[in-house]
Structure formats: C-alpha cells, structure tokens
Amino acid sequence: MSSLQNLNIDPNATPEQRKQMIFNQVKSEMALANAQELINKINNNCFNLCFQNIGPSFSNNDQKCVTSCMDKYMEAWDIVSRTYVGRVQKEQQKF
C-alpha cells in the first residue's frame, strides 16, 4: 500500500465519488500485492523443488516440473487458506 500517497483523485469529483475511488484503489492495490506475493512464493518454492540438480539448460522436464509445481502451489494455497480460516472461525466460537 506504499503508493497510497499518490492517490489519483479527480479534484472535481464529489465526496461520494472520491470515496468510491479510494475504495477501488485500495482494493486493487491489495489484490496486486497479494498476487505479487503469490508469484514470489511460487518462484522460490518451485525453483527449490524442481532444481535440486541444476542442468545446462531449461529442459523440457524442467518446464514440466515448474508447470506442475505452479498448479500444485496454487491448490496448496487454497487448501491452507480454507483450513486456516475454518480453524480461526472454530476457535472464535469457543469464546
């Protein structure tokens, strides 16, 4: 959310419109930050998984491994997300 100070807001907009612009900009920056974090994590984790031995080229097999790893990582993110959110809700019900 570092670029929030550069909020691109039309000075002629009504307060209601400006409010909506802030909502939209914050939401899109959040989505972008989340996607960047996911790409970073996929890059690191799939590099580690697929290149335990480093060869002289980005081989066909390397590409297949990275492809499969990407799909699996995103699925893992989904599973972890659902499990964690479910657990948090369960713990909150105890109080």
Place this chain on the structure above:
Amino acid sequence: MSSPDFDQKTQEELKKFLDAENAKAQMQSTIHEFTGRCWDKCIKSATSNNNKIDSTEKACLENCVNRFVDTSMFIVKRLQNRN
C-alpha cells in the same frame, strides 16, 4: 485520512473500510507464510502426470496448518500457567 472535505460519517466509513482491508491483508500474509512452511513439509515432488495435490498431500497440508495453530496456542497457554 482526515480530509476536511469528507463529512464525519464518510470519514468513519473510510476508517472502517481500511481497518477491514488491513485485517484482510494480515490474514492473507499469514496464509502465504503457512503455505510456504507447509509446502516444504508436505510436497516432495511435481511431475507432469501429477499436476494436482493428492489426498496424502492434502491431508498433510491440513494437518500442518492445524498443528501449527495448536503449537502456538499451547505455547501461550503454558506460559500463562507459569505464573
């Protein structure tokens, strides 16, 4: 965020919105962290005929999240009981 152009009600609305977005960001950051940690423990291979998480891996990921939460709750509880 105390723009004089926004009335009281709008300012409160903005604050509420930002608090909620902050909570969401924190949640997502925790999920990223857990995914990385549990991926290391649970996923040992990725091959072309195996683009999906299998049932063993899925169970491992779910257990990993739950055991990590258990661990952190256990530690807090044990520290509280020392006094």
